[in-house]
Amino acid sequence: MPPVAELIYYCGTMDSGKSTLALQTAHNHKSRGRTGLIFTSKDRAGSGIISSRLGLQSSAIEVDSDLDIHQLVVERLSLGDRIDYIICDEAQFYQPIQIEGLAKIVDGLGIDVFAFGILADFRTKLFPGSARLVELADRVNALQVEALCWCGSRATHNARTLGGVMVTEGEQVVVGDVAPGSEIAYEVLCRRHHMRQVTARASRAGHTSPMSLPFNQEDDLLKENMPENNMPKDKSTKGDRK
Numbered sequence: 001m002p003p004v005a006e007l008i009y010y011c012g013t014m015d016s017g018k019s020t021l022a023l024q025t026a027h028n029h030k031s032r033g034r035t036g037l038i039f040t041s042k043d044r045a046g047s048g049i050i051s052s053r054l055g056l057q058s059s060a061i062e063v064d065s066d067l068d069i070h071q072l073v074v075e076r077l078s079l080g081d082r083i084d085y086i087i088c089d090e091a092q093f094y095q096p097i098q099i100e101g102l103a104k105i106v107d108g109l110g111i112d113v114f115a116f117g118i119l120a121d122f123r124t125k126l127f128p129g130s131a132r133l134v135e136l137a138d139r140v141n142a143l144q145v146e147a148l149c150w151c152g153s154r155a156t157h158n159a160r161t162l163g164g165v166m167v168t169e170g171e172q173v174v175v176g177d178v179a180p181g182s183e184i185a186y187e188v189l190c191r192r193h194h195m196r197q198v199t200a201r202a203s204r205a206g207h208t209s210p211m212s213l214p215f216n217q218e219d220d221l222l223k224e225n226m227p228e229n230n231m232p233k234d235k236s237t238k239g240d241r242k
């Protein structure tokens with residue numbers, strides 16, 4: 001009896017090697033004589049291409065917001081195509097209903113689906129497609145290649161920079177790159193530096209040592225977020241807490 005098909009979501013920050021792993025996964029299956037389909041969405045290399053930062057590249061089916069992935073797969077099967085697996089890169093950009101289509105492909109057609117994507121956007125909010133994947137996937141795996149913040153800590157968050165300055169508002173999906181020089185760019189940071197909005201450039205500009213903390217900025221942040229300002233009066237009489 002063949003193993004039951006699964007929907008597996010591999011997620012990580014930008015720079016964590018998702019597309020590289022997607023292409024490696026495709027290669028591994030191909031080399032065992034299995035055939036499959038590769039989907040992607042809004043890859044930095046252009047429409048209908050999956051590219052990795054290590055230089056690997058492959059053609060892929062572009063997932064526009066109105067593509068019915070399940071129907072496409074059913075049509076290919078009815079034409080006699082063999083589909084053993086499906087690889088979905090940049091899955092964070094897929095619509096929730098398209099993620100549900102992936103689950104239908106797994107359960108109804110018995111095809112393994114390997115999805116790769118970013119969990120959360122530059123505002124630390126889950127992408128709708130990623131949220132649906134976390135809800136529906138048989139397994140969610142965090143990528144083992146860890147991207148690093150400029151401070152050396154594990155990078156867990158994606159920051160968007162506009163002209164080199166970190167921003168926390170704006171449209172959820174704006175395609176940029178981690179390559180320096182572009183107007184809209186992305187940088188991976190640890191949570192501490194994401195919360196304090198200290199990018200690599202800001203750390204170099206403001207401090208002689210990259211390890212020193214942004215005290216002024218932190219103080220301002222603390223003041224703004226200080227819960228004590230909003231606390232009812234009777235609690236502040238509790239005295240020597242602090």
Ligand SMILES: [Zn+2]
Pocket residue numbers: 149150151152153189190191192193
């Ligand atoms: Zn950091």
